[in-house]
Amino acid sequence: MSYDTLSEAITQLKKEGYTEDFNLQHDCLICKDGTIKVFKDDFIVDKFFRFEGDTDPADEAILYAISSPKNNVKGILVNGYGISSEPMANEMVEKLKVH
Numbered sequence: 001m002s003y004d005t006l007s008e009a010i011t012q013l014k015k016e017g018y019t020e021d022f023n024l025q026h027d028c029l030i031c032k033d034g035t036i037k038v039f040k041d042d043f044i045v046d047k048f049f050r051f052e053g054d055t056d057p058a059d060e061a062i063l064y065a066i067s068s069p070k071n072n073v074k075g076i077l078v079n080g081y082g083i084s085s086e087p088m089a090n091e092m093v094e095k096l097k098v099h
Contacts, residue, residue: 006051006078009063013047013076018065020075027092029066029077036071040095043068064096 003009020031022038029038047065064077079096 003049006049006061006063009049009051010076010078013063013065016065018067018074018076020073022064022066022075022077024077024079024092031073031075036073038066038068038071038073040091042070043095045096046074 001012003012022029022031023034025037027039029043030036031038043066045064046067049063051061051063060080062079064079065074066077067074077096
């Protein structure tokens with residue numbers, strides 16, 4: 001499925017149970033107000049969606065739908081276009097790299 005806007009995709013993913021908002025750290029994802037850390041071997045990228053800005057490259061983003069059976073959480077991560085835009089461990093870059 002494809003979406004026209006980032007907000008449309010987020011709304012649908014939340015309906016599908018991706019309710020957490022993950023934040024990207026150097027070597028993990030955090031959620032639940034920082035109380036849960038999800039490391040690279042503990043999550044799966046179920047889906048991703050790329051959004052390109054019509055006129056401004058700064059509007060480009062990737063939306064990840066991520067699940068972690070070990071931590072019993074599903075959520076989303078929005079990152080600026082190009083995962084290398086955030087400083088993080090090489091293992092996290094590889095896990096989130098969009099091929």
